[in-house]
Amino acid sequence: MDLESELRVHDLRVTTPRRLVWQVLSESADHLTAQSIFEKVNAVDAAVNRSSVYRTLSLFAEIGLARESKLGEDEASRWEPAHADDEIHLVCESCDSVLHHSGDVVRSLRSHLGDHHDFEARAVEIVVRGRCATCGPAPASESTSEPSPAS
Amino acid sequence: MDLESELRVHDLRVTTPRRLVWQVLSESADHLTAQSIFEKVNAVDAAVNRSSVYRTLSLFAEIGLARESKLGEDEASRWEPAHADDEIHLVCESCDSVLHHSGDVVRSLRSHLGDHHDFEARAVEIVVRGRCATCGPAPASESTSEPSPAS
DNA sequence: GTCGGTGCAAATAGTTTGCATTAAG
């Protein structure tokens, strides 16, 4: 996706913070916190301020370049490039990885809600918490409410 | 659901804040913010402190009585009694109402992920934003998501 | 009487904002 033209379309200026935030966002597949985006940006150009990162992220969200999601893992919002609008987040509670999956589930949910419930779905956000393929099936002995084994 | 016995099972004391928070939670079908729960509780017993409400809510979440969800409407978390674990939130962007819908969508999503993606789903959280039956189909002209580039 | 739970106030985390300055167009 071309940041510059995307910005110009909206009569917005192409600035260093915007270029760097976009670079960080699109280079990492992960769901980054504003904080970590700031750190990465800051590592490249220390002059960029934290608030510019926040302002840039909100701006990107407004013009549809980025997307904010509160995955609920912790308190902070996570950011990612906006690609697919309907997307499932598979959060592995064991290894903390976040997989993406966009399939027909969203499509069928959409039509189901429209047909049977008169609800016109615009944005569908699905977060599934569980265990990914790598971490295998549920462990026999694990305290269910174990928040994070990472201590 | 019986708060007192639920607490006793976990060797927890039955206190005024806990009783009141539970009362508020179970009486209102809505998704309440901690703030509004505090207000309602406080209206009944002004001695109850805000932090007790927060502590109580986390406690309820831990023992499975309540459930926190970041609906993303605003910054604050929303709380509700824990009833159905798998539940769809239908958020109407027009009238701000939140409908609940727990059906087979979650069940089929679960099995789909298990069968085709080796992902063992534990908790499924679905938030659909759109327009509810009452508000009808999409309006022709509305400046809902106006990307306001600060004038 | 014991100690888990509370009220209070202060701290923290994440994010936002007012304003003077800078740099994109």
Add this chain to the structure above:
DNA sequence: CTTAATGCAAACTATTTGCACCGAC
């Protein structure tokens, strides 16, 4: 040259925490 965008610092919101006291058991 104009004014959008930035850097900075301070403000704000939601939530958490340390500690002394209180009340459930």
